[in-house]
Structures are given as structure tokens and as C-alpha cells.
Amino acid sequence: MAQGTTSTTGRTSRRHLLRLTGGALALGALAAGATGCRNDTQDTTGGGTGKGKGGADTGGKGSGGATDAGGAPKPLWTKSVSAETYGNNDELVAVAGVVIASGAPLDALDGKTGRPRWTLKNGATPGAPLLIGDDTLYLASSAYDGTVSGHDPATGKETWRGRLGKEYRQPRPVAVDDKQVYVIAEILEADGSSQTNVIAALDSGTGRVAWKEQRDLGTEQTGVHTAVRDRFLVYTDLKKNLTVRDTATGRQVWTHKTTSTNYGVFALHGDLVIVPQGRVLQAFALADGAEKWSLKTDEFATFKEPTVLGDTLYIADSDRTLRSVDPRTGKENWRSEDLSKKGAQPPRQFLEAGGTLYGATALDEGGGIHAFDPKTGTLRWTFNDRSGDFHAWLMATDGTHVFALHGTKLHALPA
Numbered sequence: 001m002a003q004g005t006t007s008t009t010g011r012t013s014r015r016h017l018l019r020l021t022g023g024a025l026a027l028g029a030l031a032a033g034a035t036g037c038r039n040d041t042q043d044t045t046g047g048g049t050g051k052g053k054g055g056a057d058t059g060g061k062g063s064g065g066a067t068d069a070g071g072a073p074k075p076l077w078t079k080s081v082s083a084e085t086y087g088n089n090d091e092l093v094a095v096a097g098v099v100i101a102s103g104a105p106l107d108a109l110d111g112k113t114g115r116p117r118w119t120l121k122n123g124a125t126p127g128a129p130l131l132i133g134d135d136t137l138y139l140a141s142s143a144y145d146g147t148v149s150g151h152d153p154a155t156g157k158e159t160w161r162g163r164l165g166k167e168y169r170q171p172r173p174v175a176v177d178d179k180q181v182y183v184i185a186e187i188l189e190a191d192g193s194s195q196t197n198v199i200a201a202l203d204s205g206t207g208r209v210a211w212k213e214q215r216d217l218g219t220e221q222t223g224v225h226t227a228v229r230d231r232f233l234v235y236t237d238l239k240k241n242l243t244v245r246d247t248a249t250g251r252q253v254w255t256h257k258t259t260s261t262n263y264g265v266f267a268l269h270g271d272l273v274i275v276p277q278g279r280v281l282q283a284f285a286l287a288d289g290a291e292k293w294s295l296k297t298d299e300f301a302t303f304k305e306p307t308v309l310g311d312t313l314y315i316a317d318s319d320r321t322l323r324s325v326d327p328r329t330g331k332e333n334w335r336s337e338d339l340s341k342k343g344a345q346p347p348r349q350f351l352e353a354g355g356t357l358y359g360a361t362a363l364d365e366g367g368g369i370h371a372f373d374p375k376t377g378t379l380r381w382t383f384n385d386r387s388g389d390f391h392a393w394l395m396a397t398d399g400t401h402v403f404a405l406h407g408t409k410l411h412a413l414p415a
Helices: 014-018 023-031
Strands: 007-009 077-080 092-095 098-101 106-110 116-120 131-133 136-140 147-151 158-163 168-176 180-187 196-203 209-214 224-229 232-236 241-246 252-257 267-269 272-277 280-285 291-296 307-309 312-316 322-325 332-336 347-353 356-361 369-372 379-383 393-397 401-406 409-414
Touching (some): 092 393, 131 168, 147 168, 267 307, 307 347, 312 347, 347 393, 356 393
Antiparallel strands (some): 092 098, 106 116, 136 147, 147 158, 180 196, 267 272, 272 280, 280 291, 312 322, 356 369, 369 379, 393 401
16 A cells, blocks of 8 residues: 655654744644543533634534534543644554554554554554554664554554664654565664665565665755655655655656755656745646646745645635645636635644544644545534644544544544
């Protein structure tokens, strides 16, 4: 199974800190400790919406479980979890009946009830993605011993282990397809320091190294977004590089310098990679890097992060305009100004469930989890726990629930 969305790896970086609301809050984020996973279900009366303590009542059409005021549904359950996240979409996953937020310990909760299903004491390495492929959850080793582990997401039991080698430090999985697990690791010098890093592929059957390629001097291990499509491994990094490699050999197919990539997030569709760069959204051919189409925002606005769901690309901009775009041509299906009219924050992550388009925002005030009509972009409601937490909202779905993570609070909303 190909990795369909972009992934991020690395410790706290400049890109992560930019998502926080100020220097003091950034330090608070780095100092925040895990709160642990409680077995009892939290009181959800403050997590719903309406005009009280819960999410913002934006009016409009509700969905299952919506309040009488037409706002967001109340959570089916809310839990405090040991989450340690930096705003990357792959730090929350829903798979095999459980929902998992990146943290230490790594706790898997039952999607229906919120009760604990299993725990890994050492948890996930902060900043490393939770990757799902071939019914396996891949994690960076918290032992820093040059290994990557695979686990049954339903039970947490280890089912696979790959080793890059002791001459490499902190290997982190960044993408996975049906044959290989792709990792980036620091190359150790004789004195224990590291000036360069390597990108490599581990066979998902044997765990052995299929290939490894040293990256250019000056590139960093942190801040890398990665995805796989067919025979292409695609990634961006903090040095504003967009790079495509051959998955069979590791050979670099092409690379482009980008201007401004909004934290490096991109989207894939068919034979295209789609990258936001300030006012311009560009699509390049995976095979040779040729530009296929571009789309511009209105003056002074810049694009946020894109998401492709099926045959539709969704993207918001800094003017709070939401667009539905045909990813094959770059032509707009519709654009909505509802976010601007209602003073709501633009989303940076999208998913679909139960006939509704959901968007998660970066900042708490005026944000949270938005619910839109996918045919028009009309804003139906916004869920916000009113905690004031400065962490970005993250989402995942199992088709029945939309799981919303905000700091260390995990909410299960009916889809």
C-alpha cells in the first residue's frame, strides 16, 4: 500500500516553531511533558458546541449528534493522552479499530469507546511520523540503535524489524509502499559527530537494506516531508528542495529549488506532484519535473497546505478563501468565502467522512475542526474545545468517527 499523504521526520525545527504563537509558547511546547492516558472517559459537556463552553457555533447545517443550536456535535468521548506533536498530519492515525497519537508512552485507544487497547512504553520518537503500510505500523526505534520496527496496529506487537547499521544514527521512517520502508538517518563520523545524512530503503519483508544514497552536504535530516507514488519517492526539506528519486535504485531523477513551500507540505495525484509556493500552486510531472499547470491566489494572499482526496484537491489561503481544484488541470471547481465571512481560521489539513469535508486549523482562536459541504465549501460548523492550547489541531478518521487531537486532548466526533 503506497503512502498516500506526506510525512515528516525530525526533531523540533524552525518550521515547527513557526507554527507556535510566539517565542514563549514555543518554549512551553518544548517543555511540555506527557500527561499519560487515563482509563476513565472525560466529561464531554465542555467539548461540544453551541454558545457555551464548547466549539464555536457557526450556524448552518449540522451533522449527526449536532446540538439544537445547529453547531458542532458533542464528542462521543474525550481523553487525555500522552501526545507530543509538532503539527504534522502523520502524528495521529486511525487504523484497525484504534486511534493512536504520537507520544511516549505510545497509547492505542479503542475508536468506539476511547478505552486503552495497548501501550508501548518507549513510544514514538518525537517528530517522527506514524507510518501505516501493509497493515503494519512503522516506528523509529527509541533505542537509537540503527533499527526501525514494525508493529501490528491492532495489538502493538512487533512484527518486523529493519536495521540500517550502527554507522548511522537516528534512522527514521519517512514513507512506505508495498515493498519497502524508506528512512533517513545521520551518517556518523569517527568522533561521533555527523555532518551528512543518508536516505535508504529497507525491504519490508526481510528488513535488509535495498539501497542507500548519501544526500548532498548541507541537507538536514529534520523537516523532511515524504511520499511515494508508483516508482517515485518524493520529498521536500528545509533547504527548499523538491526531490524525486527512483524507488528501485535510489537514483535521483530530478530536483527543483522551491521558493516558499508552506512547511514543505505537498500533494500527489496521478503522475503529478503539487506544491504550494507563496501565491502560486504548481504541479510538476513526477517523471521529469516539467511544470504542468499553475494556479495563483488573489493579490497579497498565500496558499496553505494542500490535500488531495480522491479526484479533488482542497486548499485554503491566507485570505481565508477555500478552493476545490481539479488536480489534473488546476482548474477550480468552486471557491468559498465562508471562512472569511464568519471570522474562522483557514484549515491546513483535510479529510472526508460521512459525506462531509473536514478541515483542521493550526491556531486555536477562530479555528478547530471545521465541517464543510464538499460540493460548495459552505461552512456548516466548527468544533473547538476552548482549551486555548497553542498546538495545531490534527485529524484522522476510521469512516465512522473523526478523531480530533488538540494538544493532549483527543476527541471522538461522530462522522
